[in-house]
Amino acid sequence: MSKLTRRSVSTEVFSLCKDVLNSKSLPPLRALLNSLLFSVKGDQGGPNDRSFFGYFARRQECQLLGFVLVDQSRSEIATRNVPPVPELSPPERALIRRAQASIERLNRSCARALIALGVPFEVVNPYSKRQYAVPKERPLALVSSKALDRVALAFESHSALRCLQELELPVQTVYEQKFGPDWPMVLAGQVAAITDEIYQAGALKAPDGLGRTVLGLSTRSEVGRLTAFVCSLVCIRASIATVDQLVYQALLGDRLISIDKSNMVATPQLTSHMAGNGLSISVQPDERLVPLEPPAIVFLDITAKHLNLNTPAQIEFFNFRGDRDWGDLIRVEVRTLNEDLNPFSPLVSNFLTRSA
Amino acid sequence: MRQAFLFWRSLTDVPFDISPIIGYYAATALLSGVTGLLSGTRPVIDGHGMSVLVSKNRRRLGQCKVTTSGQLTGGLAVFAKQFGQATVTGRMGWSLSELFGSIPELLDEYRRCYPSEKPFVLFVEETERDGAAAERVSLSDVHRIGEPHDVLSRVTGLSEEYLPFQQTGEYVVLRPKFGASGLDDYTITGQKVLFLRHHKEGRAVMFSQPVVYLMVLFALSYLARYHPEKWNPFVQSDETGERLLVERFIRIAARGLPNLMLNALHHERMEFGK
Numbered sequence: 001m002s003k004l005t006r007r008s009v010s011t012e013v014f015s016l017c018k019d020v021l022n023s024k025s026l027p028p029l030r031a032l033l034n035s036l037l038f039s040v041k042g043d044q045g046g047p048n049d050r051s052f053f054g055y056f057a058r059r060q061e062c063q064l065l066g067f068v069l070v071d072q073s074r075s076e077i078a079t080r081n082v083p084p085v086p087e088l089s090p091p092e093r094a095l096i097r098r099a100q101a102s103i104e105r106l107n108r109s110c111a112r113a114l115i116a117l118g119v120p121f122e123v124v125n126p127y128s129k130r131q132y133a134v135p136k137e138r139p140l141a142l143v144s145s146k147a148l149d150r151v152a153l154a155f156e157s158h159s160a161l162r163c164l165q166e167l168e169l170p171v172q173t174v175y176e177q178k179f180g181p182d183w184p185m186v187l188a189g190q191v192a193a194i195t196d197e198i199y200q201a202g203a204l205k206a207p208d209g210l211g212r213t214v215l216g217l218s219t220r221s222e223v224g225r226l227t228a229f230v231c232s233l234v235c236i237r238a239s240i241a242t243v244d245q246l247v248y249q250a251l252l253g254d255r256l257i258s259i260d261k262s263n264m265v266a267t268p269q270l271t272s273h274m275a276g277n278g279l280s281i282s283v284q285p286d287e288r289l290v291p292l293e294p295p296a297i298v299f300l301d302i303t304a305k306h307l308n309l310n311t312p313a314q315i316e317f318f319n320f321r322g323d324r325d326w327g328d329l330i331r332v333e334v335r336t337l338n339e340d341l342n343p344f345s346p347l348v349s350n351f352l353t354r355s356a
Numbered sequence: 357m358r359q360a361f362l363f364w365r366s367l368t369d370v371p372f373d374i375s376p377i378i379g380y381y382a383a384t385a386l387l388s389g390v391t392g393l394l395s396g397t398r399p400v401i402d403g404h405g406m407s408v409l410v411s412k413n414r415r416r417l418g419q420c421k422v423t424t425s426g427q428l429t430g431g432l433a434v435f436a437k438q439f440g441q442a443t444v445t446g447r448m449g450w451s452l453s454e455l456f457g458s459i460p461e462l463l464d465e466y467r468r469c470y471p472s473e474k475p476f477v478l479f480v481e482e483t484e485r486d487g488a489a490a491e492r493v494s495l496s497d498v499h500r501i502g503e504p505h506d507v508l509s510r511v512t513g514l515s516e517e518y519l520p521f522q523q524t525g526e527y528v529v530l531r532p533k534f535g536a537s538g539l540d541d542y543t544i545t546g547q548k549v550l551f552l553r554h555h556k557e558g559r560a561v562m563f564s565q566p567v568v569y570l571m572v573l574f575a576l577s578y579l580a581r582y583h584p585e586k587w588n589p590f591v592q593s594d595e596t597g598e599r600l601l602v603e604r605f606i607r608i609a610a611r612g613l614p615n616l617m618l619n620a621l622h623h624e625r626m627e628f629g630k
Contacts, residue, residue: 262519262533265531265532265534327524327527327529328522
């Protein structure tokens with residue numbers, strides 16, 4: 001690997017998204033995804049309308065993998081729903097699977113430093129809970145191997161990774177002693193469960209249990225060290241999931257949706273808690289805001305008297321309210337992302353501060 | 357200012373026949389006084405800065421025309437600049453009816469008298485929902501004037517203060533932009549309104565309410581003084597059906613113009629009950 005300058009995760013990932021946008025492989029893939037996501041005007045519900053495919057893929061909330069999952073379970077879905085989910089042609093299937101293979105390779109690059117610490121990739125793989133066979137096809141050339149190296153290097157400076165390094169936990173020894181040979185699965189399950197619990201509590205508060213567990217713990221105790229360890233993994237996994245979402249959005253469009261004074265209608269309230277910084281924001285709908293559903297990433301540009309935010313954030317709740325008398329309104333709940341593209345940064349900063 | 361005060365006090369007592377004359381004197385004295393107080397110097401005013409064209413062939417008062425002289429020291433130009441930062445250049449003709457149609461308090465009477473004409477004002481309802489301000493205008497009121505986009509593009513400052521409007525079945529909904537409070541035009545009784553620009557000589561023009569009042573008072577006083585053949589039948593038998601409108605205007609001017617001048621002096625909107 002030639003000498004690379006280390007930059008933050010967000011800088012490197014946004015740069016990687018630009019590579020995706022300039023990739024020659026993008027236009028046919030984008031055209032295919034758009035044909036599966038959106039109806040052509042005048043053809044809604046018609047024989048050529050393929051948007052049912054995209055509808056089910058979106059509902060999976062796992063980006064491009066959603067298309068792979070729908071493709072592999074198409075016959076199952078077809079028995080439950082009318083009209084049937086359209087079938088992909090072999091070249092279309094290959095294109096999507098190759099693109100997903102490229103995402104899997106990217107995810108492994110993000111986890112490279114973590115794997116070197118003895119943590120299995122599956123523990124931080126955002127798709128670990130999904131039932132699917134990782135595509136074995138040759139990855140689509142969406143990003144260069146140099147860009148992957150740069151992202152891997154950036155993840156070395158992830159604050160959660162620093163936290164793990166400070167803990168100096170002999171992962172395999174400790175977990176194997178506790179949980180036996182299946183410890184990677186157990187650890188992956190713990191990480192996924194905490195992540196789910198955080199998301200179920202919503203962007204505006206931390207789960208009660210989590211606050212009680214994390215607050216007041218010292219990394220000098222074994223419980224504290226293990227908690228800090230799992231929380232760090234939760235954060236790294238969440239950052240990788242953010243990378244996947246950003247790349248997916250780059251596949252679909254050229255710009256991030258911005259929530260700013262051109263669509264906001266009231267001052268949002270910022271709530272800081274153990275699992276991140278959440279905001280509830282009301283925006284006036286327009287056609288640019290159509291893809292606002294979770295887990296979309298948006299860019300917040302808010303300058304108010306007591307609030308100054310210029311940061312990416314992930315949508316976690318979306319509510320459209322149609323009102324014939326006073327107009328339509330969208331309310332979203334978002335969680336801001338830090339330089340590591342980590343939505344749960346207080347989780348590790350809590351331990352880092354104490355370690356310091 | 358004392359002269360203005362005496363004129364205004366007598367305006368409520370004089371017969372309708374001569375009320376526009378007293379009203380115009382009262383208005384010029386008041387606007388001059390307030391201009392002097394705000395600028396710190398005695399304003400240099402040379403003449404009315406406008407004239408009235410009365411067509412013998414046209415029966416209705418609303419068809420009379422007020423024409424600006426374009427003279428920068430004319431009363432109209434001085435007051436238009438002081439109360440609304442409008443620059444009066446060149447000659448612009450304003451029908452009395454379109455001036456009536458620019459005064460929100462007259463809207464009902466205006467519609468009754470001139471059903472085929474299009475007003476220059478829209479009433480706005482305000483509310484606060486989900487912590488955000490929202491305003492709406494009746495879609496039928498907008499359609500009376502034109503297509504919503506065209507109509508709202510004539511409101512000065514609308515695109516700076518509001519997000520793009522939403523159209524529902526019955527309303528045009530406006531939401532102030534984040535950090536903005538929306539436009540701030542109200543009637544003297546506290547009803548929010550949007551004023552539409554007029555088009556004169558190829559450009560969009562907007563005069564503030566005190567200036568519109570002044571122009572109407574000038575036109576009516578001119579009719580009362582120099583055109584008895586038109587004014588007397590109008591006063592005595594309401595030949596044109598516009599008397600109620602004019603009476604209402606005089607009452608509103610007597611109440612509204614001093615209120616607007618008080619607002620200008622204090623730089624805030626004062627409301628004295630409905």
